Amino acid sequence: MTGTAARRLMPDPTTRVRVSGGDELDVWVIGKGTPVVLVHGAVMRDFLVPLADRLTSWGDHQVIHYGRRGYGGRGLPAEATDIPGQVVDVLAILEALGIEKAHVAGHSFGGYIAMELAARAPDRVLSALLLEPLLGQVVRSAEGQEEMRAVAEVAMPAVIEQLGNGDGHGAVSAFYDATSGVENARELVERSLPRGGRELALRDIATFLQVDWPAMGAWMAEPLRLPDAAMPIVWVGSADSGAAFAESRAYLEEQLPGTTACTVADVGHYFPLLKPAETAGAVHEWLTKLRLGRLDGGRRTLARST
Numbered sequence: 001m002t003g004t005a006a007r008r009l010m011p012d013p014t015t016r017v018r019v020s021g022g023d024e025l026d027v028w029v030i031g032k033g034t035p036v037v038l039v040h041g042a043v044m045r046d047f048l049v050p051l052a053d054r055l056t057s058w059g060d061h062q063v064i065h066y067g068r069r070g071y072g073g074r075g076l077p078a079e080a081t082d083i084p085g086q087v088v089d090v091l092a093i094l095e096a097l098g099i100e101k102a103h104v105a106g107h108s109f110g111g112y113i114a115m116e117l118a119a120r121a122p123d124r125v126l127s128a129l130l131l132e133p134l135l136g137q138v139v140r141s142a143e144g145q146e147e148m149r150a151v152a153e154v155a156m157p158a159v160i161e162q163l164g165n166g167d168g169h170g171a172v173s174a175f176y177d178a179t180s181g182v183e184n185a186r187e188l189v190e191r192s193l194p195r196g197g198r199e200l201a202l203r204d205i206a207t208f209l210q211v212d213w214p215a216m217g218a219w220m221a222e223p224l225r226l227p228d229a230a231m232p233i234v235w236v237g238s239a240d241s242g243a244a245f246a247e248s249r250a251y252l253e254e255q256l257p258g259t260t261a262c263t264v265a266d267v268g269h270y271f272p273l274l275k276p277a278e279t280a281g282a283v284h285e286w287l288t289k290l291r292l293g294r295l296d297g298g299r300r301t302l303a304r305s306t
Contacts (some may be wrong), residue, residue, distance in 0.1 A: 009195045010046060017096045019069065019089045022078025027066040027093055031056030034126070034291070035099050036283075037064045037090060041108030042208040043175055043201050044273075045071040046194045048107060051272045054280035061287070064102070066093055068110075070207030073200055080211045083219045087117045094124060103287060105129035107272050108179075109212055112219055118227035127232035127290060129283060131272055132241060135248035136220040144244035151178055160209055168202045175205065181241050181268030192273045226255055232295065234260040234286045236279060238271040245269070260286060260295065 013026035030052055038048040045067040052063040068086060069077035081089070090113065094102060103126045106114030111133025118128040136148055155178030163171040176185035190198050227233065233256055235249045253259050262282040264271045272279045289295045 017093050019092050020079040023069050025066050026072050030063045031061055033060040033062045035062045035102035037102050037104045039106035039110030039113045041110045042212055043205050046197055047273050049194050050276035051280055054276045058284055071204045073203040082215045083112045084116055086113050087120055090117055101126050103127045107131035118231050119225045130235045132237045132245050134244055137224045138251040139244045139247050141243055144247045147242050147244045172201045180270045229256050232290055236262045236282055238267050239263050239265045241269045
């Protein structure tokens with residue numbers, strides 16, 4: 001499904017940005033061109049690094065990749081914050097880098113931050129690229145509700161129990177299985193992450209369970225805050241991530257008819273990691289059309305790669 005090109009050792013951060021008295025964020029700036037901020041999801045800080053590498057290969061994107069609070073082996077954040085609070089962290093990064101506006105792409109949990117940033121600070125956002133955030137507030141179908149219950153009431157308590165019993169490796173593997181949507185998730189994920197990815201996930205999973213998971217629940221308990229209809233938005237997802245994700249996408253397309261939807265075929269929720277070339281191709285094409293003023297809302301499916 002994926003090669004070994006992504007198996008590189010992460011270099012030292014380009015810079016570090018202080019966001020509280022006890023919290024610094026590691027930030028990598030890769031390539032040159034129009035800035036694109038990548039916001040990672042749960043547990044795996046370097047999940048979007050293969051995508052960043054592919055995206056910068058065209059030579060017209062400057063990718064800003066960073067570790068959110070409590071990630072990168074730093075332990076729990078000194079000052080935990082909710083999803084709107086993490087929007088402030090992205091703005092701090094833009095300020096530190098002297099960037100007035102950027103495209104913002106977020107995967108899963110990171111997609112909430114991208115959406116909130118587009119809604120709360122539209123003057124700083126060129127476009128919002130949503131890589132399958134689960135919008136639990138709008139999921140109404142029986143199938144979608146059952147998918148969410150299976151994660152919230154079965155899978156995540158099992159992850160927490162394994163971690164509490166000292167089986168960190170088992171907890172990380174169980175997390176992959178519960179959230180990836182693919183079989184043999186551990187093997188696929190760990191050969192796609194930069195080197196040391198599993199060890200880093202083992203150190204960072206507590207941040208997800210103790211900080212991000214409650215923040216996600218609180219965010220979903222509130223009405224969904226949407227960006228203005230004029231904000232350029234693209235939803236990039238997999239063909240087989242499940243009913244809850246499909247319903248989330250459909251809601252955005254209904255509420256914001258200008259939303260573009262791109263599909264990476266048959267690879268589950270971890271498509272940016274497992275299909276970085278195809279995902280980067282969709283993102284690059286959309287950003288290029290946006291820059292040239294040739295963007296029409298609609299749905300597009302990428303051909304399956306071999």
